[in-house]
């Protein structure tokens with residue numbers, strides 16, 4: 001049984017073939033109109049969402065499947081009346097695939113332990129693999145390659161998207177530079193950096209952590225940022241975080257240091273005037289809506305891949 005929990009678990013060839021498949025699906029979606037016929041996706045949400053919630057549902061429906069939005073706050077699980085194991089064992093008897101957006105990554109891992117159907121991480125506080133697979137598709141489409149490119153990430157790097165970029169970029173032969181404040185609370189988790197460095201060494205790529213935004217941007221082909229106030233960050237931290245993260249805002253000075261054909265990325269939702277200026281977000285180099293669109297295509301490829309590798313053995317949990 002395969003699941004998508006983090007990109008640490010997925011090798012380069014699997015990622016490459018997913019990107020190829022997503023490209024084919026995007027080119028001719030009609031060809032895949034029955035690929036998920038009568039298959040049911042259950043989408044468990046503990047946090048808000050626009051892109052993940054809608055793109056997964058649209059993806060399932062466009063391929064002849066069906067998607068159920070399951071709000072954790074109105075579930076027995078959310079009410080403390082049922083545990084994760086029982087919830088997932090029940091869902092495994094009804095549905096074909098689960099996508100879950102949760103706060104704690106350990107809870108997603110627990111779901112995986114008890115599930116007899118594939119589980120997809122739709123974002124946890126630790127990682128956001130679907131986002132980064134969609135981002136690789138966007139970079140590949142625009143740049144025509146991944147290997148040898150430098151992606152520079154700015155801002156809060158103790159972050160799910162950053163961790164997924166750190167797992168994926170070195171695997172695909174991309175260099176990654178992180179520009180963040182020199183405080184542990186904004187730094188990527190050390191184990192992820194260590195893993196990224198090992199992978200980079202095997203693939204002739206580099207991983208750098210810097211605390212100077214202009215230096216990090218120099219020559220980068222991809223400039224990436226994410227929210228300073230991720231869903232799990234309490235609102236009362238906003239003022240202090242904005243003060244700490246302001247020097248890492250992506251603005252025209254930062255873009256001016258990057259490669260002249262650099263693209264600007266943000267997984268969205270985004271706040272103009274915070275992690276990037278409006279000028280950058282709405283400027284000619286911004287590909288943020290291509291990123292959002294590509295979530296749809298890559299997630300179709302992810303669901304098909306996982307369904308093909310699913311077993312129907314309900315005793316496995």
Ligand code: CP
Nearest residue numbers: 049050051052267268
């Ligand atoms: N990028 C992303 O996952 O967006 P949502 O939070 O809207 O799903």
Ligand code: NVA
Nearest residue numbers: 226230231267268269
């Ligand atoms: N880091 C952000 C990503 C949103 C898609 C968050 O967790 O809120």
